Amino acid sequence: MLDDFMTRATLAGIGVAFAAAPLGCFVVWRRMAYFGDATAHAAILGVALSLALQMSIFLGTVVVALMMAFAVTLLAGRGYAMDTLLGVLAHSALAFGLVAVSFLSGIRIDLMAYLFGDILAVSHSDLLVIWGGAALVVALIAWRWSPLLTATLNEELAYASGIDPKREQLILTLALAITVAVAIKVVGVLLIAAMLIIPAAAARNFARTPEAMALIAAAIGGVSAIAGLRAAYLLDTPAGPTIVCVAAVIFAAFSAFGWRGRSGV
């Protein structure tokens, strides 16, 4: 069954969607969308380093994504507004990454595959890494769900309950770095943030509890992956962007219904 490239692609897409959904909810609730973007853009630098040092791309991107996250944390509150800081870091990381890749003249690499994903080329071992990473992210977030939620709602409330919000933030950062690393192959660095934010934002319209929002987001992400791949196959369009397009259409439809539902209130 796994010998079919479409099956592997679909499974890869679903794996990323499942990891991105609960994490994406926290990204939305904590207003970390730009933070997610910056971490994802930094991943291209990780790809370049991995290729140069001939190490696993997964490991390289996780390390660079984590370094990016810590750089942001370190520089935050030093006089620049957060969005300015993230804008500087995200685009610098992307630019340095692209330049670094160009130095790797000895190796032929398809830059587009890292920028927009190459889901149809997912191998058996890629699939293993994607599902392993996704399972790790889901397990991390499920384990810390309640403390994460409390820390997201109110830091003092968390402290008073014996929760360290800084530690929870670290766990989210780690989950984000892993998600970025496994999602590169599927949607590419430029569209990873979309897989985090769009399903979660669409789910908001119909969720009454945080848990429901995460589950609905996972379903939307999964459907987007399956339908997006199918559409890409039929229309002969790039797979990663098509998946994001489907998610965006679902978001638009859900928001329209959500508004209608709320307009009476």
Place this chain on the structure above:
Amino acid sequence: MSLIAVDGLSVRYGENTVLHDVSLAVEPGEIVTIVGPNGSGKTSLLKAIIGAARPAAGDVRLKPGLRIGYVPQRLHIDPTLPITVERFMRLTEKVARTDCMAALDAAGVPDLLKRQMSQLSGGQFQRVLLARALINQPEILLLDEATQGLDQQGSAAFYKRIETVRAETGCAVLMISHELHVVMSASDRVVCLNGHVCCEGTPAVVASAPEYRALFGTGTGGALALYRHEHDHDHDHDNPHSHEAAE
């Protein structure tokens, strides 16, 4: 032993010393109020107690295993975060639905279980926050300007409820407030803070202390008058027992 013992505490943010050599203890069952002007370090003191601010000097000791019920000053729930009152009540504790309902009943806001937190009025929101803080039978309640955004009637009712809770459960209360006159009538002990402890004692003692008068200036006379008025009023009409129980 004391529930909370703060000893020689100093808190600094960068170059700025917000608290200097503050000592304070809260015993089981007592209601202690911290008053002080803006920037006097009230919130920093509470933060240091819950571990959200690191002492630059001195220390904060909590009774081992102390159960804290915390009511934050403001709780902004991002509009993208859907959460029902029931889910919020179970945020940090595993609580049965019947216990949630009982807690909301006691807080005077029954039937809110299925409502979204974002749909509550200011008064309802504050009652839910208090109900959540009380659900695990805390030994001490920490209130950080808990009545901000409530009108005068609302906050008077809120403090009355705090007194009832203390009378019923024996839980201690440590609160910060800027509403001097309301708070004065409800406290056993008042600590007047301005970077350090200016003065401390029963409400009547603090209200007449020169340090307190220096801080709160001309408003003091009015606050004291209101305090006396409300105090007498309680004894005469509403509930003569609750006050005697407190003394």
